[in-house]
Amino acid sequence: RLFQLASFNTPFAKLGLVPEGCSSYTFPKLLGEELASKVLKGKILSSEEAHACGFIEYVVPDESLMERAQEVAEEYVASGKPKRWAEELDILKKTNEKESIALANAIMDVPFMSRQMKNAWKKGSYAPVAIFGLMRLTRPVWSRL
Numbered sequence: 001r002l003f004q005l006a007s008f009n010t011p012f013a014k015l016g017l018v019p020e021g022c023s024s025y026t027f028p029k030l031l032g033e034e035l036a037s038k039v040l041k042g043k044i045l046s047s048e049e050a051h052a053c054g055f056i057e058y059v060v061p062d063e064s065l066m067e068r069a070q071e072v073a074e075e076y077v078a079s080g081k082p083k084r085w086a087e088e089l090d091i092l093k094k095t096n097e098k099e100s101i102a103l104a105n106a107i108m109d110v111p112f113m114s115r116q117m118k119n120a121w122k123k124g125s126y127a128p129v130a131i132f133g134l135m136r137l138t139r140p141v142w143s144r145l
Contacts, residue, residue: 006047013042016115018102025095030055110136
């Protein structure tokens with residue numbers, strides 16, 4: 001049996017947030033523009049889909065996942081190959097900075113706080129409701145800092 005339970009997605013899309021972790025730069029390079037756009041907007045890739053498009057290199061039986069992961073890691077270290085994105089480090093740093101600022105702004109925005117309050121209320125988690133409510137109420141003051 002293949003490790004078919006694995007799936008790949010971007011949690012920020014489900015939360016209504018902007019891409020982060022340099023995914024706006026790396027996903028198009030790895031997946032192509034069309035599929036990257038879909039994944040960044042919330043499409044979930046199965047292990048088979050991720051393998052077929054080259055996002056992952058291996059699909060292994062679930063009972064040997066950790067053993068195979070260790071083998072791959074040891075092979076990589078022994079090969080002495082440079083890290084895949086090493087030559088693009090400056091671009092990645094700039095992308096990360098841009099995405100981090102956009103993410104922080106999105107998290108501190110009223111619509112995000114309101115959605116989190118609503119979700120927490122539905123789950124009966126009232127402490128986050130209070131925290132996000134206080135943040136939303138005091139936003140006009142602290143957003144000027």
